[in-house]
Amino acid sequence: MTAITGKVEIVKRPGELGIHSMDTFNMVVPDLQQAETFYKTFGLDVREEGNNLGLYTFGSGHRWGSIGEGLRKKLNYLTFAVFEEDFEPIKRRVEAEGIRLLDAPRGLESEGSGFTTTTAC
Numbered sequence: 719m720t721a722i723t724g725k726v727e728i729v730k731r732p733g734e735l736g737i738h739s740m741d742t743f744n745m746v747v748p749d750l751q752q753a754e755t756f757y758k759t760f761g762l763d764v765r766e767e768g769n770n771l772g773l774y775t776f777g778s779g780h781r782w783g784s785i786g787e788g789l790r791k792k793l794n795y796l797t798f799a800v801f802e803e804d805f806e807p808i809k810r811r812v813e814a815e816g817i818r819l820l821d822a823p824r825g826l827e828s829e830g831s832g833f834t835t836t837t838a839c
Contacts (some may be wrong), residue, residue: 741797746788
């Protein structure tokens with residue numbers, strides 16, 4: 719196994735639009751206590767945040783995911799980080815494909831837009 723230290727440099731390819739990383743995700747699970755045990759065993763820094771769990775890596779303030787409780791397990795959303803100069807061109811490209819833009823999910827601080835489609839990814 720190889721240890722990764724520090725941050726991996728994000729490199730933008732000239733002339734290409736870029737989504738460079740996953741920012742966060744939100745899931746709902748039937749048993750929040752079981753999820754907390756799982757993610758702690760997995761090695762994450764799990765924090766209680768109101769009625770949800772926040773998933774962090776130790777030593778980082780970035781919340782990678784949040785877990786809420788619901789009737790059945792489901793993925794609510796994923797967010798991705800894009801290069802600032804690519805945001806508007808990506809947005810136009812998505813709109814040109816007929817994909818409907820949404821507001822950010824309730825409770826999610828966002829500087830961008832959400833995309834939705836009825837086709838499978």
